[in-house]
Amino acid sequence: xxxxxxxxxxxxxxxxxxxxxxxxxxxxxxxxxxxxxxxxxxxxxxxxxxxxxxxxxxxxxxxxxxxxxxxxxxxxxxxxxxxxxxxxxxxxxxxxxxxxxxxxxxxxxxxxxxxxxxxxxxxxxxxxxxxxxxxxxxxxxxxxxxxxxxxxxxxxxxxxxxxxxxxxxxxx
Amino acid sequence: xxxxxxxxxxxxxxxxxxxxxxxxxxxxxxxxxxxxxxxxxxxxxxxxxxxxxxxxxxxxxxxxxxxxxxxxxxxxxxxxxxxxxxxxxxxxxxxxxxxxxxxxxxxxxxxxxxxxxxxxxxxxxxxxxxxxxxxxxxxxxxxxxxxxxxxxxxxxxxxxxxxxxxxxxxxxxxxxxxxxxxxxxxxxxxxxxxxxxxxxxxxxxxxxxxxxxxxxxxxxxxxxxxxxxxxxxxxxxxxxxxxxxxxxxxxxxxxxxxxxxxxxxxxxxxxxxxxxxxxxxxxxxxxxxxxxxxxxxxxxxxxxxxxxxxxxxxxxxxxxxxxxxxxxxxxxxxxxxxxxxxxxxxxxxxxxxxxxxxxxxxxxxxxxxxxxxxxxxxxxxxxxxxxxxxxxxxxxxxxxxxxxxxxxxxxxxxxxxxxxxxxxxxxxxxxxxxxxxxxxxxxxxxxxxxxxxxxxxxxxxxxxxxxxxxxxxxxxxxxxxxx
Numbered sequence: 027x028x029x030x031x032x033x034x035x036x037x038x039x040x041x042x043x044x045x046x047x048x049x050x051x052x053x054x055x056x057x058x059x060x061x062x063x064x065x066x067x068x069x070x071x072x073x074x075x076x077x078x079x080x081x082x083x084x085x086x087x088x089x090x091x092x093x094x095x096x097x098x099x100x101x102x103x104x105x106x107x108x109x110x111x112x113x114x115x116x117x118x119x120x121x122x123x124x125x126x127x128x129x130x131x132x133x134x135x136x137x138x139x140x141x142x143x144x145x146x147x148x149x150x151x152x153x154x155x156x157x158x159x160x161x162x163x164x165x166x167x168x169x170x171x172x173x174x175x176x177x178x179x180x181x182x183x184x185x186x187x188x189x190x191x192x193x194x195x196x197x198x
Numbered sequence: 199x200x201x202x203x204x205x206x207x208x209x210x211x212x213x214x215x216x217x218x219x220x221x222x223x224x225x226x227x228x229x230x231x232x233x234x235x236x237x238x239x240x241x242x243x244x245x246x247x248x249x250x251x252x253x254x255x256x257x258x259x260x261x262x263x264x265x266x267x268x269x270x271x272x273x274x275x276x277x278x279x280x281x282x283x284x285x286x287x288x289x290x291x292x293x294x295x296x297x298x299x300x301x302x303x304x305x306x307x308x309x310x311x312x313x314x315x316x317x318x319x320x321x322x323x324x325x326x327x328x329x330x331x332x333x334x335x336x337x338x339x340x341x342x343x344x345x346x347x348x349x350x351x352x353x354x355x356x357x358x359x360x361x362x363x364x365x366x367x368x369x370x371x372x373x374x375x376x377x378x379x380x381x382x383x384x385x386x387x388x389x390x391x392x393x394x395x396x397x398x399x400x401x402x403x404x405x406x407x408x409x410x411x412x413x414x415x416x417x418x419x420x421x422x423x424x425x426x427x428x429x430x431x432x433x434x435x436x437x438x439x440x441x442x443x444x445x446x447x448x449x450x451x452x453x454x455x456x457x458x459x460x461x462x463x464x465x466x467x468x469x470x471x472x473x474x475x476x477x478x479x480x481x482x483x484x485x486x487x488x489x490x491x492x493x494x495x496x497x498x499x500x501x502x503x504x505x506x507x508x509x510x511x512x513x514x515x516x517x518x519x520x521x522x523x524x525x526x527x528x529x530x531x532x533x534x535x536x537x538x539x540x541x542x543x544x545x546x547x548x549x550x551x552x553x554x555x556x557x558x559x560x561x562x563x564x565x566x567x568x569x570x571x572x573x574x575x576x577x578x579x580x581x582x583x584x585x586x587x588x589x590x591x592x593x594x595x596x597x598x599x600x601x602x603x604x605x606x607x608x609x610x611x612x613x614x615x616x617x618x619x620x621x622x623x624x625x626x627x628x629x630x631x632x633x634x635x636x637x638x639x640x641x642x643x644x645x646x647x648x649x650x651x652x653x654x655x656x657x658x659x660x661x662x663x664x665x666x667x668x669x670x671x672x673x674x675x676x677x678x679x680x681x
Contacts, residue, residue: 056247058329059337060254066460069331088208096215104243105326106333107363107373109226111219113330118219122212158332161223165378166332167399 040084040195050191051077051098059105070176072147074098075117076184079146080191082121083128091128095121109162116153120146136185143184147177241366244337248369251325252339259323316430318470320344322352324462325369334377334401335360336462341368349428351468357434357456358382358422359465370467374459375435376401383425384435384453388418392425395435395453403436405451412449414441420453430471 042050054073062069078098082091099117103110124146132138151173158164203210322338340346342365352359352372360380364371373380375395382395384405391412393405405420418438424431436455444450 052246055243055329056250059247059326060251062327062329063324063336063462069327069329089211092208092212092215096219100219100239101243102329104237104240105247106328106330107335107371107377107379108330108333109223110237110239111223111226114219115216115223118212118215122208154332157223161220162227164332165399 038197039086040197042081042084042194042196046194047081050194051081051094051101055098055101055105058102071180071183072150073187074102074113075120075147075150076143076180076187077191078117078121079124079143079184080188082124083133083142084195086125086128088122088125091121091125092118093121095119095124108158108164112154112157112162112164115157116150119153120150123149136189139185139188140181144177144181147180148173151177240364244366244369244371248325248337248339248366251337252369255323255325255339316468316470317472318468319353319466320346320469322346322370322465322467324465328371331401332399334374334380334397334459335363336372336374338370338372338465338467339368340467341366341370343367345469346370346467347469351429351433352465353429353433353468354457354462354465356458357436358429359457359459359462361428362467372465375455376403376459381426382429382435383423384420385423386414386418386438387421389414392423393451395420403453403455405438405453406448408449408451410443410447410449414438414449414451416441430468 051074054077058071058073078091078095081094085091085094095117096114099114100110102113102117106113124142127133127142131142133142155166155168158166320340322340322344324336325339326337328335338346338352346362346365348362348365350362352361358375360372360374360377362370363373374397375382376397378397378399380395380397383392384395385392386405386408389412391408391414393407396404396406398404408414416438420435420438422429422431422433422435434456436453436457438451439454440450440452442450
């Protein structure tokens with residue numbers, strides 16, 4: 027018998043309407059592209075990543091999670107001038123990991139959400155760094171303090187964002 | 199076998215998706231050097247995101263316009279007064295600078311320098327960014343439909359911004375100069391040292407390829423060198439913020455960009471550049487000292503002898519530059535500026551001026567500018583048959599020696615047959631107070647110096663330029679003596 031840290035209610039699998047499934051990632055992409063022009067500090071946030079983590083954990087399906095991460099990442103790549111696939115690979119890994127963790131953890135708790143988001147932000151950056159350096163040959167700087175604080179900032183935003191997105195959940 | 203597939207289904211899907219993406223990346227990296235068109239996924243994403251961005255920017259700018267132009271008008275009067283004072287200061291400064299610029303253009307023309315001119319720009323609004331700190335690029339609301347093409351330079355009034363990387367129908371992706379894949383040919387304005395401007399992963403800008411043995415001071419201005427064939431030469435890039443010894447043989451120079459790359463709202467895309475040699479004729483009508491003389495009320499006016507014989511009228515060809523430089527100067531004054539000296543006295547000349555029907559402007563040439571000893575009744579004939587050409591070729595051949603010599607600045611074309619060089623009188627030096635500095639606005643021209651615009655070459659044919667009194671139809675130039 028597999029040991030999980032979730033209650034019966036917490037392993038509930040949620041689904042979302044089609045407009046939410048399509049609209050929320052697109053809105054996240056749009057805000058990510060638009061807000062840094064007005065609020066320069068906003069570039070440390072990664073809204074598409076937060077949306078990927080949320081959908082992956084809520085659906086609790088690994089295939090669904092990795093496909094969501096893959097699509098969101100590829101769309102994010104297509105807004106940059108770099109080769110398409112760097113964000114795609116990083117978010118695919120995150121989507122898979124978040125959905126895998128969502129099965130085993132109570133992801134409705136704010137503290138858990140903060141930690142999970144912090145963790146997956148760091149994972150995302152590590153995968154991005156490896157792919158960008160190893161496969162594409164980009165010069166990417168790595169700074170642990172910067173990544174730590176960025177991850178924390180994203181975690182805090184994630185807690186509020188996830189609470190907002192909870193309203194769109196539908197029980198299966 | 200089926201149970202294994204079912205058991206590891208999720209992992210297999212993950213591997214398959216990752217494999218496909220890695221494969222796609224490999225293909226893109228391999229084809230990076232080729233000039234391939236934009237991928238469909240880029241077009242789809244940009245088509246989905248940019249219309250919303252455009253709409254939001256439109257609403258934002260509309261609201262801002264309403265607020266600033268109809269509601270929030272506090273302090274506008276004071277600001278208006280300050281701006282007017284600023285304009286006056288800048289006008290004086292412009293006149294001083296244009297004198298230097300004119301001299302530079304004249305020298306460039308003489309040395310047959312090729313120079314790039316910005317002949318057409320398109321204003322664009324910044325509607326979005328890439329959203330990634332690793333990709334420093336922005337989207338503008340002008341695309342292929344507006345004449346934007348890849349590799350066009352993007353600038354602001356403060357300095358350069360970047361270059362157009364990808365063009366879509368109604369939007370374009372602009373690579374900023376602080377991106378690590380960007381490269382701009384630049385030079386230090388003071389020491390004229392050349393280098394390559396590159397972005398760093400942290401978003402800073404470095405000037406590379408300046409060797410350690412050179413002295414570079416913080417605060418030095420950096421401008422474009424024109425070597426990249428994208429940015430015209432001389433556009434401001436920024437200032438040196440830090441210069442230290444690098445690890446290898448090159449200096450580590452950090453540059454602070456002149457344009458605020460973090461807060462871009464409107465930019466200009468240079469859609470057309472011209473590469474040509476500056477013409478001497480461009481400089482002739484826009485002598486800065488004359489424009490200044492016409493503007494400053496302290497310049498005393500010289501009395502003009504009331505001699506109807508010293509009057510001629512004619513068709514004057516003026517360059518556009520001179521008029522544009524002094525838009526508030528009236529037509530006669532502008533004409534006088536073209537003629538070189540005694541500009542204001544021309545206005546007050548009591549000599550009769552004959553308006554020719556085919557001539558746009560009637561020119562009364564005062565003795566200070568040119569003297570014609572033709573009878574008064576011959577002036578009408580001279581109007582129809584003579585003209586003053588102020589766009590002479592840079593170099594003409596001497597009729598006696600057949601060697602190239604500098605062309606005269608002013609020439610009377612007489613009946614379309616003879617070219618009579620005009621000998622303007624040496625101008626008087628007048629001290630001008632400008633920003634607390636005393637400056638001589640016109641120095642007497644020395645005929646021995648070839649670079650001066652009113653210099654007289656040896657292209658004078660025997661018999662030409664001599665007074666021929668009483669011959670109607672021939673406007674004759676005579677050396678005007680200083681009074």
